[in-house]
Amino acid sequence: MEKRNLTCIRCPLGCSLVVTIDGDNIDVTGNTCKRGYDYGVKEVTNPTRVVTTTVPVSDGVDLRVSCKTSGDVPKDKMIDVIKDLTEVSINAPVAIGDVIKANVANTGIDIVATKNVSKKKSNLKATEVPKHEYKKAI
C-alpha cells in the first residue's frame, strides 16, 4: 500500500489530498469535490502535462518562436519532449498552429507554434539611403 500527498490544482482552493494506492484500489481523501477526486486518481495513474518551450527561427523578425505540445503528454515524457527538440529549428514565416515537429519523442503528439513570426524584411533600402546622403555631403 502506498500513500501520496498531493495538492489539488483544479481550483484556487488547493486542497491537500492523500491518495492511497492499494493494487488496483485507489482512494482519495482530503478533497472537497468530485473534481478533486478525479485529479487525485489521474495524478497517480496517468499524470499528463502540456509542455511549452521555444525553438530558434531563421530569417524571422524574432529570434525564437514559442511552441507547445498539441495535447497532453505523459508527465514522465516531458524531459524527452524537450530533448527531442534540441536540434530543431524552423524558417520564418511561422503561424500559430504550424507543426514544428510531428510525433515528438514518439508520443503521438505534435509540437505546434504558439506565435506568429513573419519573415524579416530586407534592409537593403535602409542602408542605401544614408550612403547616398553621405556622398552628397562631401
Place this chain on the structure above:
Amino acid sequence: MRECDLVIIGGGPAGLAAAISAFDSGIKDILILERDKELGGILNQCIHNGFGLHTFKEELTGPEYASRFIDKVLERKIEYKLGTMVIDISKDKEVVAINPEEGLFHIKAKAVILAMGCRERSRGALNIPGYRPAGIFSAGTAQRLVNMEGYLPGREVVILGSGDIGLIMARRMTYEGAKVKVVAELMPYSGGLKRNIVQCLDDYDIPLKLSHTVIDIQGKERVTGVTIAEVDNTGKPIKGTEETYSCDTLLLSVGLIPENELSEMAGVELGITSGPIVNESLETNVPGIFACGNVLHVHDLVDYVSEEAGFAGKSAAHFIEDQKKFEDKGIEIQINTGDKVRYTVPKTVHPDIMEDEITVRLRTTNVFKNVYLNCYAGDKRIVHRKRPVIAPGEMENFQLKKEDIKDLKAEEIITVAFEEE
C-alpha cells in the same frame, strides 16, 4: 497638433482589450501607443500555458492569448504606433510621445486610458548585502533572455521569492538544462498560484523554503554562491539556520510595482496599490483619464485584466460621448477597507451614474480559512459569501449592485471585510 478621441498608453493585454471595447462602444478615433516592437506586451514572453481559462474556456499560452486580442484590433483597423515612447501626459490630456520616424509629437486627446502595466521590484529595493557580481537577474529579465533572445542566464540557480514568474522560470530553466537548487520565500506562504507550485516546483522536486531569505551573495565578478537563512515572524534572520548553496545565478521574483511615472505627471493621485485611485468607472481623479490592468493594481490572471480593461474602454467611450454626465456625478461614496482587506478597486462609487452592476476587486492581507466576504452599505449587509481559503496571492471579487447602494447618503460609506460570520 493632432487631435484624437481616445489615446491608450500601452499595447499589452489591458491596452488591447480597452481599445476593442471602446471601439465596440462607438468610439472609432482611437490611437494605441506601444513602446515595444510588437503588440501583446508581457504576454509575448509568457510562453507557458494556462491563460484564458476564464475568457475562452481553454488553456492558451501567452502569445496565443495576445494574438486573439491583436486579431480583433487589426479587424477593427484600430490605429497603433509601435516603438513609440510616451514621455509626458498633461492634466488636459495632451500626450507627448517620441519614435524614430516622427521624432517628438503631441496629441490632444478627449480621453486617455493608462495601460502601462507594471515592472519588477529590483535588488536595490531589497537591501541584500554583498558585492554586485554578474548573475543576478529579475525573473522577468531571465524569462525574456530565455524565451525571446535564446540565452540561458546561468547553469546553477537559486531563486528568491515565490511569485509566479519565479516559479515559472524554475521550470523553464530546468527544461533548458539548468539546475534550480532552491526557491526561498520570505513570507510563510507563497505569493504564487497553487498550480504553479505544483507544476513548476513539485514536478521537478525543487524545494520551496518558506520564511527564508537571502542574507549573503558570494562572488566578485560572477555569483559563486548564495546563503539563505530562516527568518522569524518579524522578518529577521535566525542565527544558526544559514545554508549556503553554490550557484552562478540568483533570480529575484519579489513582486511587481505598477508603473505610474506618467500618471503622476498628469496629476493622477496614487493609492495603496501604487496605482491610481479610481471610481466606479475606473476613472482617476483627473477627469477623462482612466486606468486598467497592472498599472492600476497587479493582477494574477490576465483574464481579469482583459475584463477590467474592457470596462475601462467602455467607460472612456461613455465619457467621450457624454462629458456632461461625468461632470455632475452626484454624491460620492467611499469604499472602506475593513478587517483583513488590503485594498479594493474601485475606491469610490457614484451611485447616480454607475452601471447596474460593477465588479469590485480586492486582496486580503494574509492567509485565512473559513471566512465570509461581507460588504455593507451603511449598516446594511448587501454581500455575504463563504470563502473557504483566501490568500494575498489570489485576487477576490464581487458584484456591487446599484440598487443596493442607490439610497445611501453622502456621509455613509460602503465597507468590505472578511469576517468570521
